[in-house]
Amino acid sequence: MAGIDYVELNTLKDFYALMAASREVRARAVAAVLAGESIDPDIPTSLANVLASLEGVPEEGGRKRLALDRGRTIGLDMGYEIDETRKDLFYLEEGEETFLEMLSDYHPGFDEFVAGGRELLGGADLRCLVTDRDGTVNNYCARYLTSIQSVYNAVFLSRFARKVESPVILTSAPLDGLVAISVNPEGAFHYAASKGRECLDRAGRLRRLAIPPEKQAAMDRLNEELARLTERPEYEKFTLIGSGLQFKFGQSTVARQDINTSIDPAESESFLAVLESLVAGLDPDARNFRMEDTGLDVEIILTVEAEGEGLKDFDKGDGVKFLDDELGLNLAGGACLVCGDTGSDVPMLEAALTRSPDARAIFVTRNNDLRERVAGLTGSALVVPEPDMLVTILGTL
Numbered sequence: 112m113a114g115i116d117y118v119e120l121n122t123l124k125d126f127y128a129l130m131a132a133s134r135e136v137r138a139r140a141v142a143a144v145l146a147g148e149s150i151d152p153d154i155p156t157s158l159a160n161v162l163a164s165l166e167g168v169p170e171e172g173g174r175k176r177l178a179l180d181r182g183r184t185i186g187l188d189m190g191y192e193i194d195e196t197r198k199d200l201f202y203l204e205e206g207e208e209t210f211l212e213m214l215s216d217y218h219p220g221f222d223e224f225v226a227g228g229r230e231l232l233g234g235a236d237l238r239c240l241v242t243d244r245d246g247t248v249n250n251y252c253a254r255y256l257t258s259i260q261s262v263y264n265a266v267f268l269s270r271f272a273r274k275v276e277s278p279v280i281l282t283s284a285p286l287d288g289l290v291a292i293s294v295n296p297e298g299a300f301h302y303a304a305s306k307g308r309e310c311l312d313r314a315g316r317l318r319r320l321a322i323p324p325e326k327q328a329a330m331d332r333l334n335e336e337l338a339r340l341t342e343r344p345e346y347e348k349f350t351l352i353g354s355g356l357q358f359k360f361g362q363s364t365v366a367r368q369d370i371n372t373s374i375d376p377a378e379s380e381s382f383l384a385v386l387e388s389l390v391a392g393l394d395p396d397a398r399n400f401r402m403e404d405t406g407l408d409v410e411i412i413l414t415v416e417a418e419g420e421g422l423k424d425f426d427k428g429d430g431v432k433f434l435d436d437e438l439g440l441n442l443a444g445g446a447c448l449v450c451g452d453t454g455s456d457v458p459m460l461e462a463a464l465t466r467s468p469d470a471r472a473i474f475v476t477r478n479n480d481l482r483e484r485v486a487g488l489t490g491s492a493l494v495v496p497e498p499d500m501l502v503t504i505l506g507t508l
């Protein structure tokens with residue numbers, strides 16, 4: 112199989128292509144590690160070339176600069192891509208034990224948090240795992256499509272997945288692209304996306320929560336308008352930062368800012384106002400859509416008719432209930448583990464607690480309000496500050 116050579120990255124497209132190629136190499140490494148086989152020597156060579164290529168991109172004001180198209184350039188934070196490649200090289204060359212020592216040296220409290228996780232999960236006969244991806248079991252990346260899962264991460268998660276009947280990764284991101292950035296062996300996880308409204312199950316079957324035709328028609332019109340709006344030169348930049356423009360199943364996301372504040376705050380605010388008036392125009396009685404603004408992303412979510420609750424926006428708790436029925440997670444039948452890193456993941460835990468006799472939680476956050484919210488729901492919860500800690504708990508249980 113072809114390895115990866117050093118490339119001079121000039122355009123954003125070059126960068127995306129290199130990261131996509133690194134997925135194939137990483138997947139081979141994961142397969143070998145999980146099978147207990149030795150690693151093809153071209154794999155570390157390829158990853159070293161990926162690292163050198165990324166590091167070789169010229170930096171300006173702390174950002175890597177690449178060409179966008181004729182005459183325009185964009186400044187990017189490549190921290191995730193560079194760090195994870197470095198860690199993968201270290202993992203493959205030095206072995207797991209030394210790698211874990213490195214993580215422990217790097218993150219204060221690492222050993223204590225990992226021990227806490229073992230205590231929480233040790234002895235539990237876990238039937239299922241439902242976990243968010245970004246910021247929870249995957250380190251944060253500035254862009255979804257280049258957030259290629261790292262080798263050590265896939266090895267640790269897949270090892271845990273083998274121990275439970277139903278391992279589910281549940282993200283609010285679209286299904287489109289999720290498999291392309293994942294390095295876990297095929298069939299290791301159910302991949303649920305769009306907050307659980309759509310799922311590629313372990314057997315490769317696509318499952319979707321039906322959306323009533325009139326609601327889908329409203330969604331299609333919204334997406335057409337969003338596409339038209341963001342084609343305008345003054346708004347095009349919003350498709351190129353952070354989450355960009357994402358059409359999900361039952362939900363669309365438009366970035367109005369990224370974690371580096373690449374957009375002038377006043378411009379970001381006025382773009383939000385433009386989006387609000389677009390949605391108000393399409394849905395004057397607020398029957399079809401709810402808007403959620405995270406400050407970075409604007410989510411426009413199709414409402415659902417919930418029993419006894421009237422119209423509400425679909426959350427990840429609704430996703431868990433749908434998947435429990437659709438995939439036969441059998442939450443009612445035993446213990447489960449729910450993992451997340453933001454307030455939007457809390458409904459997953461709430462849903463699991465209503466159905467499972469023994470739901471446990473590990474959240475990754477430094478936010479005290481979120482910590483208290485989780486602790487208020489169950490005593491069987493642990494909060495850790497870093498995704499790598501959670502991944503290590505799962506991988507070394």
Ligand SMILES: [Mg+2]
Pocket residue numbers: 243244245246247451452453
């Ligand atoms: Mg997250």
